[in-house]
Amino acid sequence: MARILIVDDERAIRNSLKEILSLEQYEVEVAENGLQAIDFIKKMDFDAVLCDIKMPEMDGIEVLEKKNELAPDLPMIMISGHGTIDTAVESLKKGAYDYLEKPPDLNRLLVTLRNALDRSNLVQETKVLKKKISSRYTMVGESEAIRNIQEMVERVAATDARVLITGENGTGKEVVARWLHEKSGRAQGPFIEVNCAAIPSELIESELFGHEKGAFTSAIKQRKGKFEQAEGGTLFLDEIGDMSLSAQAKVLRALQENKISRVGSDKDIDVNVRVIAATNKNMKVEIAQNRFREDLYHRISVILIHVPSLNERIDDVPLLVDHFNRLICSEHGVPPRHFTPEAIHALQQIKWTGNVRELRNVVERLIILCPARVTADEVNRYARPISGSSG
Numbered sequence: 001m002a003r004i005l006i007v008d009d010e011r012a013i014r015n016s017l018k019e020i021l022s023l024e025q026y027e028v029e030v031a032e033n034g035l036q037a038i039d040f041i042k043k044m045d046f047d048a049v050l051c052d053i054k055m056p057e058m059d060g061i062e063v064l065e066k067k068n069e070l071a072p073d074l075p076m077i078m079i080s081g082h083g084t085i086d087t088a089v090e091s092l093k094k095g096a097y098d099y100l101e102k103p104p105d106l107n108r109l110l111v112t113l114r115n116a117l118d119r120s121n122l123v124q125e126t127k128v129l130k131k132k133i134s135s136r137y138t139m140v141g142e143s144e145a146i147r148n149i150q151e152m153v154e155r156v157a158a159t160d161a162r163v164l165i166t167g168e169n170g171t172g173k174e175v176v177a178r179w180l181h182e183k184s185g186r187a188q189g190p191f192i193e194v195n196c197a198a199i200p201s202e203l204i205e206s207e208l209f210g211h212e213k214g215a216f217t218s219a220i221k222q223r224k225g226k227f228e229q230a231e232g233g234t235l236f237l238d239e240i241g242d243m244s245l246s247a248q249a250k251v252l253r254a255l256q257e258n259k260i261s262r263v264g265s266d267k268d269i270d271v272n273v274r275v276i277a278a279t280n281k282n283m284k285v286e287i288a289q290n291r292f293r294e295d296l297y298h299r300i301s302v303i304l305i306h307v308p309s310l311n312e313r314i315d316d317v318p319l320l321v322d323h324f325n326r327l328i329c330s331e332h333g334v335p336p337r338h339f340t341p342e343a344i345h346a347l348q349q350i351k352w353t354g355n356v357r358e359l360r361n362v363v364e365r366l367i368i369l370c371p372a373r374v375t376a377d378e379v380n381r382y383a384r385p386i387s388g389s390s391g
Helices: 010-021 034-043 058-070 083-091 106-136 143-155 173-182 205-209 247-259 283-288 294-300 311-334 343-349 357-371 376-382
Strands: 003-007 027-031 048-052 076-080 098-101 163-166 191-193 236-237 274-279 303-306
Touching: 003 010, 003 034, 010 027, 027 034, 034 048, 034 058, 048 058, 048 106, 048 283, 058 076, 058 083, 058 283, 058 303, 076 083, 076 106, 076 143, 076 311, 098 106, 143 303, 143 311, 163 173, 173 274, 205 247, 247 294, 283 294, 283 343, 311 343, 311 357, 357 376
Parallel strands: 003 027, 003 048, 048 076, 076 098, 163 274, 163 303, 191 236, 236 274
Antiparallel strands: none
16 A cells, blocks of 8 residues: 655645545555654655645745655655746756646546656666666675776776676676676666677677668668667677677777768767677687787777686685575575585586586576585586586
8 A cells, every 4th residue: 555645734635635545545644844744754654745835934845855865766746726837847857756736636636646656666666676687797706806806897887998808608797797887877878788699790780780771671660779779878799709890890980980870871870888898709819810800909998807717716606606596596486595515615626617607507406406405415416417527
């Protein structure tokens, strides 16, 4: 049941609104002035506020400003019998959800309140989702290599410097890229990922830059590319070492001029995008064998971050196991499993060819197959399906 706060210095209006909203199955609290309203907001959780503007001591605009400090996501609907366009505009500029004149039309009041509650629920759901996503992309570890990466991210994230992340498959290059985005001034913008190795070479340009209708046989409508989709945010070019040379030339131009053109068009489009790239290849070798443009390499590698293999930071295995144990059990809706010290030691003896990604899969397998307690015997039974994978 949603809880609504009504703020009005006129008792008749307070009681009338309370009666109406109570009949609509809302839980209602009333405040007779702005100071009392602020006290309520400090002590209780509300889903929406209906607030008069003209009140003694503290008017509705002042209540709105104070509410923004205490509960910025709490929707507030302003009501006034002395309304002017200027008053309405001022309240909306300061963050009010809507503005209604007294006496408010009952149907409009209820519709506005429902819409405000829907938006509030959406904001909360988005926060929960972002928290879940954030927990999936956490750089876990206390090894020197991980601490160095964490320090580098803290120093680099606030800038728009381009970053090239290197490392084997499964080491967590995407995690580093997301860290850089989340800690940057572009965190509120989109994070758009392109796996350059998974897209056929003949389609990569359309994927990155978009295309116009009729640009090629299957182009039945205009389409925005990843550069445009990432406007104001971050574009993550994963496995950039697999990108075709023709696409590399266009990416180089985009980075030099901050402009792109869709396939089938000669019109330039300005883009404001931070590019972070990653690869599992030795780029010096790729350049020497003419598979990667040296000028593009220098453009994308202003900052270099190397993510070590799991075998190079085996001391982080206990922390990673604990992290994946809690995360996966939460996803499955089961209590976390107990990994014995011997089980952790057995996991540390494995040569992880798939790195952190492989370890996560193994932890999930053990959680599914072991009811409560994971021992070294179970690690040896379930974690090493390929003969000769142990170290």
